[in-house]
Amino acid sequence: MELDFPPVPVPLSWILLAVLPVLFYLYAVRPMQALKKLGVSGPTPLPLIGNLHHTIQAGLYNIEAQAYGMATYGKVYGVYNGRVPVLVISDPEMLREIFVKQFHKFTNRAPEGMALDVKPQSRMLTQLLDEDWKNVRSTISPAFSGGKLKQMTEAMNSCADLLVGNFGNFAEKGESFDTKELTGAFTTDVIARTGFGLDVDSQRNPQDPFVVYSKKAFSFNFLNPLIWLFFMFPSVMKPILEKFNYNFMAKDVTDFFYNILEQVMGMRQSGHGRVDFMQLMMDAHKDDDVDSSDTQEGKVQGTKKPLSKDDVVANAFLLFLAGYETTATAMAFTLYNLALHQEAQDRARQEIKQVMEGRDLVNYEAVHSMPYLDMCISETLRMYSPAANNGRVAGEEVKLKWLTIPKNTLIVIPILGIHYDPERWPEPNKFIPERFTKEEREKRDPYDWQPFGAGPRNCIGMRLAMMELKVGLAKVLMKYRIVTGPDTDIPLKIMKYKQFPTPENGIRLRAEPLCPGSD
Numbered sequence: 078m079e080l081d082f083p084p085v086p087v088p089l090s091w092i093l094l095a096v097l098p099v100l101f102y103l104y105a106v107r108p109m110q111a112l113k114k115l116g117v118s119g120p121t122p123l124p125l126i127g128n129l130h131h132t133i134q135a136g137l138y139n140i141e142a143q144a145y146g147m148a149t150y151g152k153v154y155g156v157y158n159g160r161v162p163v164l165v166i167s168d169p170e171m172l173r174e175i176f177v178k179q180f181h182k183f184t185n186r187a188p189e190g191m192a193l194d195v196k197p198q199s200r201m202l203t204q205l206l207d208e209d210w211k212n213v214r215s216t217i218s219p220a221f222s223g224g225k226l227k228q229m230t231e232a233m234n235s236c237a238d239l240l241v242g243n244f245g246n247f248a249e250k251g252e253s254f255d256t257k258e259l260t261g262a263f264t265t266d267v268i269a270r271t272g273f274g275l276d277v278d279s280q281r282n283p284q285d286p287f288v289v290y291s292k293k294a295f296s297f298n299f300l301n302p303l304i305w306l307f308f309m310f311p312s313v314m315k316p317i318l319e320k321f322n323y324n325f326m327a328k329d330v331t332d333f334f335y336n337i338l339e340q341v342m343g344m345r346q347s348g349h350g351r352v353d354f355m356q357l358m359m360d361a362h363k364d365d366d367v368d369s370s371d372t373q374e375g376k377v378q379g380t381k382k383p384l385s386k387d388d389v390v391a392n393a394f395l396l397f398l399a400g401y402e403t404t405a406t407a408m409a410f411t412l413y414n415l416a417l418h419q420e421a422q423d424r425a426r427q428e429i430k431q432v433m434e435g436r437d438l439v440n441y442e443a444v445h446s447m448p449y450l451d452m453c454i455s456e457t458l459r460m461y462s463p464a465a466n467n468g469r470v471a472g473e474e475v476k477l478k479w480l481t482i483p484k485n486t487l488i489v490i491p492i493l494g495i496h497y498d499p500e501r502w503p504e505p506n507k508f509i510p511e512r513f514t515k516e517e518r519e520k521r522d523p524y525d526w527q528p529f530g531a532g533p534r535n536c537i538g539m540r541l542a543m544m545e546l547k548v549g550l551a552k553v554l555m556k557y558r559i560v561t562g563p564d565t566d567i568p569l570k571i572m573k574y575k576q577f578p579t580p581e582n583g584i585r586l587r588a589e590p591l592c593p594g595s596d
C-alpha cells in the first residue's frame with residue numbers, strides 16, 4: 078500500500094537558515110585556511126575579521142609586537158587583514174629575492190585594485206604600479222643625483238643656521254625644548270627651499286601654514302572605522318569610497334598643497350626659472366643626467382616620459398611630505414641618542430670640527446668625510462626607523478625556497494622586528510654606533526638594516542636625507558652640547574597608534590653653549 082503524503086510547504090526562513098551558515102562558512106571562514114595551505118603558521122584568525130583585532134591591538138608602531146611575531150612564528154608567518162592573507166617575511170634569503178633578484182615580480186607595494194584611486198595619492202610614486210612607476214621614478218631620479226645635491230648645499234646650510242639660532246634661543250634661557258618641533262621646522266624649510274624654491278619661514282614662525290598642514294597631513298586617524306571596513310571588504314568599500322571621492326588625508330591639507338604647488342607650476346611655466354626639485358621635475362624628461370648610483374643595487378630601467386600636471390603636483394606633494402617628517406624624526410632621535418651618550422657626542426663633534434677646519438659650508442664633500450656621525454645616524458635609524466614596515470606584492474605566483482607565494486599576495490617586511498632581532502643585533506636596545514664601522518657593515522647581511530627599504534624601489538630621497546641630517550647635526554653640534562634635562566623621558570615612551578615613532582611627551586632636550594676652543 079502506498080502512502081500519499083500531502084506536500085508540506087518549506088518556509089523561506091527555513092531555507093535561509095540552512096543556506097546562511099554555508100554562505101557564512103564560504104565567505105568568512107574558508108578564506109582563513111589560505112595560509113595553512115601554504116604551510117605558513119601565524120596567530121589564529123577569527124572569521125571575517127581575520128587578525129584585525131591583533132593588528133588594532135598592536136597599533137602602527139610597535140617594536141615589541143613585531144619582535145614577538147618573529148620570535149613566536151619565525152622568519153615567515155602569516156596574518157589576515159580581514160579575509161586577505163598577508164605574509165610577514167624577514168628571512169634574509171627571501172628578502173634578497175623579493176627586493177632585488179626577482180624584483181620584476183615584486184615591483185608594487187599593493188595589488189592593483191587594493192589602493193584607492195583618489196587624487197593626489199593615486200598618482201604618487203609610492204602608489205604607482207609597474208611601468209607607470211618605472212616611468213615616473215626614472216623621471217624624478219635625476220633630481221636626487223650627486224650634482225643636484227651639491228647645488229642644494231647653500232640653501233641647506235642657511236636653513237641649518239636658522240636651526241642653530243633656534244637652539245641658541247633655548248640655550249640662552251636655559252630652557253628645554255621639544256626637539257622634533259625644531260627639527261621639523263628645519264626639514265620643512267629645507268624641502269620647501271631646495272625642492273620648490275619657496276622661502277617658507279617655519280623656523281621663525283611655528284604657525285606658518287606649511288608647518289601646520291604638514292603636521293596635519295600625518296595626523297592620520299588609525300582608529301577611523303572606514304579604514305577597517307576598507308581592510309575587511311576592499312572590493313565593496315573601494316567603489317563606495319571612490320564614488321564619494323573619499324580621501325584618508327584631510328581635505329584642507331590636500332587643498333592647501335594642491336593650490337600652492339599649482340601656483341608654483343604656473344610661475345615656472347611663465348619663465349620663473351630656478352634650479353630646484355620642482356623645476357627638475359618639470360624639466361626632467363628632457364634631462365639626460367640620470368645618476369647611476371640612483372639605487373643601492375640596481376638602476377631603474379624606465380623610459381622617461383613627460384609628467385602630466387597631475388603627476389607633477391602629486392609627486393611634489395609626496396616629496397614634500399616624505400622629505401619633512403621622516404628626516405625630522407631621524408634628526409630628533411639622533412640628538413636624543415647623542416644626549417644620552419656624551420662620549421659618542423664628543424667623538425662626533427671632534428670629527429666635525431676637524432672636517433670643518435678651513436671650510437665655511439658643510440658641503441657635499443664635508444658630509445662625506447664624517448664617518449662617525451654617519452655611524453651615529455645609522456644606529457639611530459636602526460633603533461628608531463621612521464618606517465615601521467615595508468611592503469611588496471607578488472605580481473605573479475613565485476616560489477621562494479619552500480614557499481609558493483600566490484599571485485597578488487601582500488608581503489609585509491617587519492623593519493622594526495628585523496632591527497631588534499637579537500640574532501642580527503646583539504643587545505638590540507643599546508645604542509652602539511660601532512655596529513656601523515666599515516668592517517661591521519661588510520660582515521652583515523644588507524637586509525638586516527633597512528630604514529630606507531631596499532632594491533630598485535628603495536627610498537629615492539635617501540641621499541638627500543642623509544645630507545640634510547649631517548648638515549643640520551654638524552652645525553648644531555659645533556655650537557652646542559646637547560644634554561638631557563629633568564623633563565627628558567628615559568627611556569622614551571613611543572605611542573603605538575602613530576605612523577612614525579612619536580614619544581608620548583616629545584623628545585625634551587637642552588642645549589648648552591660650548592666654550593670657544595672646547596671639543
Ligand code: HEM
Pocket residue numbers: 202203204214395396397399400401403404407462463464467468527528529530531532534535536537538539541542
Ligand atoms: C630619514 C629619512 C627617510 C627615511 C627613513 C625614509 C624611508 C623610506 C622607506 C622605508 C621607503 C620605502 C622603500 C621601499 O619600499 O623599499 C621610502 C620610500 C620613498 N621615500 Fe623615503 N625616507 C626618508 C626620506 C625621504 C626624503 C627626504 C624624500 C624626498 C624628498 C623621500 C621620498 C621617498 C619616496 C618618493 C619614496 C617612494 C619611492 C618609490 O616608490 O619609488 N624620502 N622612504
